[in-house]
Amino acid sequence: xxxxxxxxxxxxxxxxxxxxxxxxxxxxxxxxxxxxxxxxxxxxxxxxxxxxxxxxxxxxxxxxxxxxxxxxxxxxxxxxxxxxxxxxxxxxxxxxxxxxxxxxxxxxxxxxxxxxxxxxxxxxxxxxxxxxxxxxxxxxxxxxxxxxxxxxxxxxxxxxxxxxxxxxxxxxxxxxxxxxxxxxxxxxxxxxxxxxxxxxxxxxxxxxxxxxxxxxxxxxxxxxxxxxxxxxxxxxxxxxxxxxxxxxxxxxxxxxxxxxxxxxxxxxxxxxxxxxxxxxxxxxxxxxxxxxxxxxxxxxxxxxxxxxxxxxxxxxxxxxxxxxxxxxxxxx
Numbered sequence: 307x308x309x310x311x312x313x314x315x316x317x318x319x320x321x322x323x324x325x326x327x328x329x330x331x332x333x334x335x336x337x338x339x340x341x342x343x344x345x346x347x348x349x350x351x352x353x354x355x356x357x358x359x360x361x362x363x364x365x366x367x368x369x370x371x372x373x374x375x376x377x378x379x380x381x382x383x384x385x386x387x388x389x390x391x392x393x394x395x396x397x398x399x400x401x402x403x404x405x406x407x408x409x410x411x412x413x414x415x416x417x418x419x420x421x422x423x424x425x426x427x428x429x430x431x432x433x434x435x436x437x438x439x440x441x442x443x444x445x446x447x448x449x450x451x452x453x454x455x456x457x458x459x460x461x462x463x464x465x466x467x468x469x470x471x472x473x474x475x476x477x478x479x480x481x482x483x484x485x486x487x488x489x490x491x492x493x494x495x496x497x498x499x500x501x502x503x504x505x506x507x508x509x510x511x512x513x514x515x516x517x518x519x520x521x522x523x524x525x526x527x528x529x530x531x532x533x534x535x536x537x538x539x540x541x542x543x544x545x546x547x548x549x550x551x552x553x554x555x556x557x558x559x560x561x562x563x564x565x566x567x568x569x570x571x572x573x574x575x576x577x578x579x580x581x582x583x584x585x586x587x588x589x590x591x592x593x594x595x596x597x598x599x600x601x602x603x604x605x606x607x608x609x610x611x612x613x614x615x616x617x618x619x620x621x622x623x624x625x626x627x628x629x630x631x632x633x634x635x636x637x638x
Contacts, residue, residue, distance in 0.1 A: 309338070310330060310333045310334055310338060314333055314338065314340075315329045315330045315333065316329075317340070318332065318333060318340060318343055318344070318347075328347060329343070329347070331346075332344075332346040332347050347435060364385070364387075364637065364638065365385065365386050365387060365388055365389045365391065365392040365637065366383060366384050366385035366386045366392045366397075366401075366447075366466075366637050367383075367384050367392055367397060367398045367401040367465040367466075367637075368381060368382070368383045368384075368401075368448075368461070368465055368466060368467055368468040368635050368636060368637055369381065369382055369384070369398070369401045369402050369404070369405040369461060369465065369468060370405065370459035370460065370461050370468035370469065370470055370635075371402070371405040371406055371408075371409050371459060372409065372457050372458070372459045372470075373409050373410060373457075376456055376457055376458075376476065376481075377453060377454065377455065377456070377457060378409055378451065378452070378453050378457060379409060379451065379452045379453075379457035379458075379459050379470040379472075379633070380405055380408035380409035380449065380450065380451045380452075380470075381405065381448065381449070381450045381451075381459075381468045381469075381470060381633060381635045382401060382404045382405040382408055382446060382448070382449050383446065383447045383448040383449075383635050383636075383637055384397070384400065384401035384404060384444070384445075384446055385443075385444070385445050385446070385447045385637065386442050386443070386444050387442040387443055388442060391442055392465070392637075393465075396436075397436070398465060400436065401465075403424075404429065404446065404449075407419075407422060407424065407429070408449055408451065409451070413449070413451075414451060415449075416446065416448065416449045419446070419449045420446065429446070433445060433446065447637070448635050450470070450633045450635055451633075452470040452471075452472050452631055452632070452633045453472070454472025454473060454474070454630045454631060455472075455473065455474055455475050455476060455630075456472070456473040456474075456475065456476045456480050456481070456484055457470055457471070457472055457473075457484070458470070458471045458473070458481065458483075458484025458485050458487070458488045459488060460485060460488035460489050460491075460492055462492050466636060466637045467492055467634075467635070467636040467637075468492075468634075468635055468636075469488045469489075469491040469492045469632065469633065469634045469635075470488065470632060470633040471484050471487045471488040471491060471629070471631075471632045472629070472630040472631040472632065473487075473620070473627055473628065473629060473630060474626070474627060474628040474629075474630055475624065475626060475627050477623075477624045477626075477627060478624070479623040479624065480623060480624065480627055482623075483619070483620055483623040483627065486610060486619075487603070487616060487619075487620065487629065487632075488632075489609075490603070490606065490608065490609055490616055491603060491632050491634050492634065493609055494603075494606050494609065495634065496601055496602055496603040496606060496632070496634075497601045497602065498601070498602050498603070499602065499603050499604060499629060499630075499631060499632060500598075500602050500603070500604040500605060500617075500629075501598040501602055501605065503602070504598070504601075504602065509594070512593075512594055512597050513590055513594055516589070516590035516593035516594060516597075517586060517587075517590045519593070520586050520589045520590055520593070521578065521581055521586060524577065524581055524586070525573075525574050525577045525578050525581075528573050528574075528576075528577040529569070529570055529573050529574055529577070532569050532573045533566060533569055533570075536565060536566075536569060538558070538562055538565065538566050538569075539558070542557055542558045542566075543558070543562075543563060543566040543567075543570070549563045549566070599615075603616055603629060603632055604616055604617035604629055605617065616629070617629060
């Protein structure tokens with residue numbers, strides 16, 4: 307039997323990140339051979355990973371980083387099963403290593419990133435090592451990259467949310483502006499850079515919802531006017547449940563309920579059949595504009611100055627400075 311020293315155990319621990327006892331057992335099993343000991347630890351991780359493949363990994367750390375010249379950024383979401391592990395320093399350090407590897411690599415997809423070398427193994431294989439040590443499912447759920455003349459990164463407190471923002475120039479004040487806009491993306495969760503970047507199916511859905519909502523409101527207004535003319539409080543007859551309850555309380559008579567139902571049915575049908583299409587379309591367009599203002603980054607109200615939107619804020623830093631892209635990754 308090989309003589310396993312504390313120095314040997316510590317060396318293997320530094321190399322793999324595994325616990326002291328796991329390293330000692332692996333060295334004993336491998337009879338002091340470091341290469342075989344690493345393989346023992348890896349196989350242990352594979353076994354644990356297979357047993358926990360169906361477990362939910364909804365905790366973890368999201369790390370964003372930017373390369374040395376500030377033109378490329380990457381976000382990596384490293385997932386685990388519990389918040390306890392997600393807050394562990396070694397776990398966060400591993401997430402940072404992955405993010406650094408991502409930003410300096412040519413990998414553009416998560417699939418390609420998992421194939422990259424990490425030391426003498428791949429990223430995918432590296433994920434198995436901590437699984438064997440901590441006994442939890444460990445995986446990378448997202449790897450996103452962004453390139454621009456200037457890329458700024460922001461990691462929200464707790465490492466559950468990170469963002470990247472691309473700007474068109476590296477000028478005085480642009481780094482601060484990029485950081486501020488990256489925080490805006492974290493706080494306001496825009497769906498697109500501007501209205502031109504919103505997918506058509508989303509626009510079509512919003513217009514459809516806006517049209518139906520507008521029609522419903524116009525009909526409802528006509529019904530309320532008719533009810534008030536008949537001396538009936540619209541709030542007393544706005545649902546079957548309210549009608550029954552208000553009759554029992556003596557707030558309205560059964561005769562008035564019958565009359566209200568007749569008014570609601572006839573006025574609703576009449577108004578719905580004669581809604582002015584041009585007015586409906588105009589109101590729907592207004593609602594779509596509000597949707598763009600609330601949900602696209604360039605048009606959102608700037609959280610640090612409500613008198614301007616984000617695009618205006620960026621231009622105020624430098625007239626030639628523009629937003630080019632953003633990325634947002636979170637672990638719910």
